[in-house]
Amino acid sequence: MQVPAHFEYERATSLEHAVALLTRYGPEARVVAGGHSLIPMMKLRLAQPEVLVDLNDLTELAGIRIEGDELRIGALTRHAELLGSAVAGEHYPILHDAERVIADPVVRNRGTVGGSVCQADPSEDLSGVFTALRATAVIQGADGPRRVPMRQFFTGPYETAVGPAEVLVELRVPLRPGGGSAYVKVDRRAGDWAVAAAAAALWLRPGPGGTPVVADAGSGSPPSAPGTSRPPRPRSTCAAAPPTRSRSPRRARSPRSTAGPSPTSAGRSTTSATSPAS
Amino acid sequence: MAVTVNGVEHVREVEPRLLLVHLLRDELGLTGTHWGCDTSNCGACTVWMDGVPVKSCTVLAAMAHGREVRTVEGLETPFGLDQVQVSFMACHGLQCGFCTPGMLMTARWLLDRNPDPSEAEVREAIAGQTCRCTGYENIVRAVRHAAAAEREQAS
Numbered sequence: 001m002q003v004p005a006h007f008e009y010e011r012a013t014s015l016e017h018a019v020a021l022l023t024r025y026g027p028e029a030r031v032v033a034g035g036h037s038l039i040p041m042m043k044l045r046l047a048q049p050e051v052l053v054d055l056n057d058l059t060e061l062a063g064i065r066i067e068g069d070e071l072r073i074g075a076l077t078r079h080a081e082l083l084g085s086a087v088a089g090e091h092y093p094i095l096h097d098a099e100r101v102i103a104d105p106v107v108r109n110r111g112t113v114g115g116s117v118c119q120a121d122p123s124e125d126l127s128g129v130f131t132a133l134r135a136t137a138v139i140q141g142a143d144g145p146r147r148v149p150m151r152q153f154f155t156g157p158y159e160t161a162v163g164p165a166e167v168l169v170e171l172r173v174p175l176r177p178g179g180g181s182a183y184v185k186v187d188r189r190a191g192d193w194a195v196a197a198a199a200a201a202l203w204l205r206p207g208p209g210g211t212p213v214v215a216d217a218g219s220g221s222p223p224s225a226p227g228t229s230r231p232p233r234p235r236s237t238c239a240a241a242p243p244t245r246s247r248s249p250r251r252a253r254s255p256r257s258t259a260g261p262s263p264t265s266a267g268r269s270t271t272s273a274t275s276p277a278s
Numbered sequence: 279m280a281v282t283v284n285g286v287e288h289v290r291e292v293e294p295r296l297l298l299v300h301l302l303r304d305e306l307g308l309t310g311t312h313w314g315c316d317t318s319n320c321g322a323c324t325v326w327m328d329g330v331p332v333k334s335c336t337v338l339a340a341m342a343h344g345r346e347v348r349t350v351e352g353l354e355t356p357f358g359l360d361q362v363q364v365s366f367m368a369c370h371g372l373q374c375g376f377c378t379p380g381m382l383m384t385a386r387w388l389l390d391r392n393p394d395p396s397e398a399e400v401r402e403a404i405a406g407q408t409c410r411c412t413g414y415e416n417i418v419r420a421v422r423h424a425a426a427a428e429r430e431q432a433s
């Protein structure tokens with residue numbers, strides 16, 4: 001029987017309360033959201049926090065909405081909610097592509113979007129997605145909120161920019177016209193963790209004579225090694241060029257070349273890295 | 279802590295590290311909920327918390343404070359077994375029965391949302407649940423049998 005080591009349990013009643021509890025208890029305190037990464041790690045004693053601060057009552061961290069030109073996804077949004085969100089899927093099909101292959105429906109009922117990116121597991125699916133979409137993380141600390149671009153969010157496997165007395169509030173995805181996106185994961189069984197994965201997003205704009213050209217492209221992969229979630233810089237072969245079948249997938253190859261463990265799985269994940277739509 | 283299970287409130291002093299599955303089984307004597315893998319994979323421990331199926335081996339009992347839990351014992355009503363229970367019996371949806379409580383809770387949730395699920399939809403719904411006996415065929419058949427029976431009762 002796997003049982004976590006002893007710890008104290010506190011339930012936060014507001015975002016400020018959560019930050020105050022983390023500040024009071026110090027670095028041995030951890031927040032718990034869905035608990036579907038942290039509790040298994042505590043059972044295996046891979047994590048032994050002295051205090052758990054439960055975020056599940058913080059409705060202000062939940063939900064998906066559009067505000068201005070951003071899609072805002074609260075940290076406490078459950079995977080099932082993101083998968084079921086029409087507005088998210090309409091703007092960025094990549095969000096549904098990825099959610100569909102995360103774990104199973106019962107796990108998705110409980111696990112959260114914020115917990116996923118904060119866990120920064122090397123096989124985790126959403127990190128690469130939000131990196132490709134050029135999302136920004138809003139992080140709350142005692143001094144108020146700060147914003148960190150996803151490209152700087154992951155500092156390594158299981159390591160993020162969120163400090164010990166901070167809470168991830170939401171992820172903001174810029175809404176830009178002419179975007180398309182997709183996610184491809186290689187796994188051994190349905191619902192399993194990724195062996196390799198690639199996320200890609202592409203934005204087109206009208207070019208000379210109305211021919212669409214690539215305005216921007218983003219890619220990402222799980223935070224397996226420092227730097228691998230960072231999309232490569234737009235290259236002249238892609239940015240400002242008309243999209244072609246030979247050009248677009250090249251954008252997605254870069255992160256995979258460092259993250260893909262075998263030629264077979266890397267090969268299988270090339271399929272349709274980009275699907276410019278809308 | 280105070281938790282409502284199948285409509286009855288229970289107040290207990292618990293250690294924060296107690297898992298919900300053990301609260302249900304060991305403290306409240308509701309052994310219908312099974313405890314299988316301990317790694318959040320098998321789904322035998324699936325119960326509803328605030329109306330949503332969750333794996334109770336991966337939820338702290340303390341997290342259920344103030345919430346409503348429904349277990350397999352809460353499926354039966356004074357009028358008899360739930361239709362999913364009847365259909366699992368009719369279609370041989372179980373052999374050893376270890377996975378059954380979790381399967382029943384997920385099946386009930388699916389049918390409350392989708393009264394006519396396709397085979398693929400049933401298989402997706404139970405994707406997080408492992409059955410070592412039936413090969414799933416009869417489980418899928420049982421869930422769709424329950425759906426058909428409920429549609430008939432409603433018409």
Ligand SMILES: Cc1cc2nc3c(=O)[nH]c(=O)nc-3n(C[C@H](O)[C@H](O)[C@H](O)COP(=O)(O)OP(=O)(O)OC[C@H]3O[C@@H](n4cnc5c(N)ncnc54)[C@H](O)[C@@H]3O)c2cc1C
Pocket residue numbers: 030031032033034035036037038039040055075076079101102103104107110111112113114115116118119123124125126162166167168169191192193194317318319
């Ligand atoms: C059987 C199983 C299969 C899975 N398969 C996959 C899969 O295929 N792909 C995949 O991507 N994931 C998978 N997961 C992980 C699942 O997606 C988890 O839900 C997710 O990784 C963590 O979310 P959580 O809310 O449960 O986080 P928790 O476990 O609560 O927390 C994880 C970490 O993040 C921190 N944290 C959580 N929320 C915040 C916040 N708001 N601010 C700051 N820190 C925070 C916690 O302190 C902890 O360190 C699987 C999990 C299980 C149990």
Ligand code: FES
Pocket residue numbers: 312313314315316317318319320321322323324333334335336
């Ligand atoms: S005991 Fe909970 S998933 Fe197996």
Ligand code: FES
Pocket residue numbers: 371372373374375376377378408409410411412
């Ligand atoms: S009936 Fe034996 S595990 Fe499913």
